[in-house]
Every structure is written in structure tokens, then in C-alpha cells.
Amino acid sequence: MAYIAGVDLGSGGTKTVIIDDQRRILGTGNARSQADFDAVARKSLAEACAAAGIAREQVEYVAATGLGRYSLDDRDIQITELTCAARGAHAFFPEARFVLDMGAQCTRALSLREGGKVKAFRTNEKCAAGSGGFLERVARYLEVPLADLGRVSMQADDPQPISSVCAVLAESEIINHVSEGKTIPNIVRGAHNSLAERSLAQLKLVGVDGPVAFIGGVALQQGMVEACKEKFRQPVLVAQHPLHVVAYGAALLGLTRWQKRAAPAMA
């Protein structure tokens, strides 16, 4: 039995998935990213190993991805998050030809070829306005725990428009809505709608015309998923653990490489 780890060193969190050579997920880890990416990744990897019931030394191959992928000294390979997102999403939803990966600082829209390979992509890396960072600010302004944001959004009955494309300027709009007495659920849903619209613009650039696999930490928010369904007018598919899909993709790609390397020895 071989164990492969995929480690996704994102700007918000560092996620790890341990799989076996049958592609089964055995354990996951998650640690909040900090300046020392290597230390955080080790912590996340250790957590995943513990969940899988194995020792770190038993992991045959470590594939790192995410913006901090070069910081993990103990890696066998680094892979772009685009390739990993595509492969991970395809593993969960083979029917999906489009992927929306929304993390803390970056949102990526991808279209896929056969086998979960990247065909085209668009990304918004330079600004947090179209990503989870925006929602973190919204949660802070409205004093709602981030984990509750998705549930609160589902209580909306009159979503308020938030039109600004800038997270900083959007703050003014939110303050206006608060001062006008709009309810918190309606403001939160407005933020989710705003993000969904921006994501749709990215998806259109990659030619969306079918089911979309929604992955990344933001996909944990029920209200955001509903907003996407309304705006995209396409089926939106969400895995049970959307936060770990990219790390899972890294692990699958790592397994591919491990098998290729091990093949001569096994022959």
C-alpha cells in the first residue's frame, strides 16, 4: 500500500489530503496559513497523517500546490493550482466541464478537456474583491462569524445590491445598507450575489455552457452556492469537502508520478 499526500498551501489555509494507491481519501488536514508556509504545511501534513493513521515516513510522495508550493521543502513536486483544481474537480464530477475555484485571495474559472486537463482559465489574482477575502471583510463589518455567513445568507428575503467591484468601496455600500435598516441576511446575500456575478463574468470568458463544479473554501457557504445557481443558470456541483478538492487533485497527480517512477522498479 502506497500513501500519497497532496498539500495545498493557499493564502487562507493549508489543506492536506492523504490518499492510497486506489485513490481513496484516508485523511485530511487543515491549518491556517501563516508567514512560515513550510511549518504550516508540516502541521497540516502531520494532521492528515494522524487522521489516516500513518506515520509521515510512510508517505511515499508529496505533491505541493497553491501559492506557497515552493515553500514546502519536503516536497517531491510542485504543481500549479490550476492543474490540481482541474484534476480534483474532475475526479468528483467527471461530467463537469467547468470549474469555479474560489479561495481566500483568488478566484479561478476553468474549462476542462477530456480527463480533467485544463483547456482555458481566467483568474483574478490581483484583487480580493472577487474572492473569499471579500466575504471575510463583510463578515467582519457585520459582526457575523465567517462560518455562519452561508447560513445567514439563506434567511434573506430581499437581497440588497452591492455593485462596487472594489472590496474597499463595497464597504461603504454595506454601511449605507446598515444605516438604511436593511437586515443582515439581505446584506450578506447581496454580497454573495455580487461575488456570483463576478464569477459568472470569469466563467463566460472560458465559455461556460454546462454544469459547474464549485470548489474552494467559499463553496462551504450555502448562501453562496445558491447565489451561483441563480446567476449561472447551470447546475452547480459541490463536493462534500470543497476545501480539499485542490489538495486531492494534487494527490492524484502525485500518485500518477509516483506510479510512473515506481513502474521500472515493479517491472
Added chain:
Amino acid sequence: MTVVDDAVQQCRDLLDLLPAEALARAQERHPRVAGFAVFPVYAPVEIIHAAGLMPLGLFGVGNKLEITNADSRFQSFICSIAKSTLELFLRNEMKGFTGAVFSSICDVARNLASVAGRNAPGMYLEYLHLPQSSPTEACREFTRSEFRRFRDNLGARTGRPITDDAVARSLGLYNRVRALTRQLYQERRHRPGVLSAAELFTVAQACTRLMPEDAIPLLEDLAASLPMRKPVSRDCVRVVIEGSFCEQPPIELIEAIEAAGCHVVDDDLVVGWRLFRHDVPAGPDPVAALADAYVADSCYTSVRFNAAQPRTTGLLRRAKDAGADAVVFAAAKFCEPALLDYVLFRKALDEQGVPHLKIEFEEKMWTFDRLRTEVETFTESMLFE
């Protein structure tokens, strides 16, 4: 810090200096030695060393000097190394140098020699007409006469005729430097993680700023220490870097290529200083031996032509010998010999099914993220297709 880390750091420190500062550093060990700058690709450094001078590679200035004067002499579509080299002369930053040697590698270098000469009164600026064409008897004779002319001019300039014995001694030293460099390249090829391409590039380039007497112990220490070094084990694509035979890329560019998942198993970086495939036997006429080696025993570059052994064949053989999976063609912006050759290389590589990627660089380049992503995408297309 290990012996290897320490040696590489010393080399990095040396490369951070302007040529005159590097010369001053050498003068701490070799008092009063004057410098003689060598513009790439190749010059017979043995003759310069035999004249009692220090040959010092002139590979531009990177980000160490702002280009303010040279832009007024050269058009915007001229390569960085030509501009920064001229800037050194215009700003009188070549203190301690007796002169410099240029050769017939391209139109820019040809004009650079004369423009620099006009702006550096009192310096001895030599221009070597190195044969471009295939090795023939006439070519051999011509090269011998050029090298002898250079020897005689240099001897006249310093007031000390350069003897065959002195050239033979220098040839022995540089043979040793080249042999040790070849050894390091071999070691890296067989154990790619043991010495990174960026480290080897740093060392090879720094050796052009050292007297051979100082380069030899440094290289010997490195060679002796490598077996003890634990290789960094990464899953990578083995690549050859081609196209950087004259202007050298920033070290960070090589680091970015490696970080993106490439083991660089061979390259043509600083190739002029390690041009010969074998040691050159001095024989009774060491200057003639050097000329003959240039004609018959030098590796291919884009500034020479050999109909019997096309450069495309040379690149394919280099890739095959190194066990490379792909070629990264890294050319300086506006480098005509490199970019013209790319057309031929691309065709040959495509015909042989060797994946390749072309990137361009310049001295003042300071951000490498986009390039790294480009290389990473290239490697992933090979690893996961």
C-alpha cells in the same frame, strides 16, 4: 554552512561586484596585476594571462549600474550586454584595465568594439576576427595568424614579449580550470539534485573573475565536497538550456526554471570559457595549439558555422548525451545569432519530437513569476499529459 555553500556564496559575492571591483579583489592576492576584459563569446585568455594580465569576463552589469549614457549611443533594439558594457567605458568604470578584447560574433559586438574604443582613450581595444566557417586548413592558418597577432600586439603593449613557455604555463592552468568545470557538469548530470544549475552557473561565471591560480583550488574543493552533499530529491523534467552563449541570464532566471520543476542537465552558459571539449596539449607551439583547438575541438555555438556538423545536430546530441527530456531555449532579448538559430533549432527539435520552450531575458529583468509559471506549465504538460 558546507564547503559547497560557502564556495557558492563567495562566487555570488564576486558576481555582485562591478568588473573594476572584482579586479581590485583579485589584486589583494595578486598585487599590481592589471586587468584585461574579455567580451564573450570567446578569446584566448591564456595569451592574456601569459602577458601577466588578469583576463576578466565582461558579461554586462546586471542591475548594478543604471544605464544612462549608453542609450544615447545605441538604439533601443540593442541587447542589454552591449549597452551595459559601453556604459562601463563611458563612466570610466574600467579602472585598472589595460584593455579589452572583442570578437566577430555579431554586428552589435563589432560596432561595440569600435564605439567603446572611441570612448576609452588610452585603453588597448583589440578586435579578433575569429573564423565563422567550417574547419579547413585555411581556417586553421588564419586563426593561428590572428592569435599570433593578438599575442604580439599585447606583448608590445605591455612591453614584455609573450613567450611560448609563458603561454604553455597558462594553458596548463586553464586546462585544469576547464577540466574541473567539465567534472562538475558531469557530476550534476549524473546526480542532478547535488548541485543546482544556478549554483553551477554562479561558480562558472565567477571563475571568469578569478585568476586561474585561484579558480583551481575553489573548483577542486567543490569537486571534492560534492560526493558528501545530499542531493535534493525532486520529481523534475530533465532539460538542456540553450541560447545563452553570450549575454548571461540573471541567476534568478535559472533559479526560476529549476523551481518550476526542471533539472538542468546541460547548458551553454558561459560557454566561451569552457569551449574546448578536451585539454589542449601545449606542444612546441602553444599559440598554434590554441588556435587549432578553437577550430577543431570547440563545442558548437550560434556564432560559428560548420556545414559538416550543423548546430542543430550539436543541440540534439547535447540533449541526448545529457538524457534530457526537453530543451529550454533562453535567449537574450535582441540577440540575433540566438534568435535566428532558434528557427533552425525549433524545426530540428520538432522533427525529433523533443519538447521545447522559448523564453527571453535581459539584464535588468527583476521579476520572474510570469516566467516561472510559463516554465511550470511547460513541465506539467510533459509530466501529466
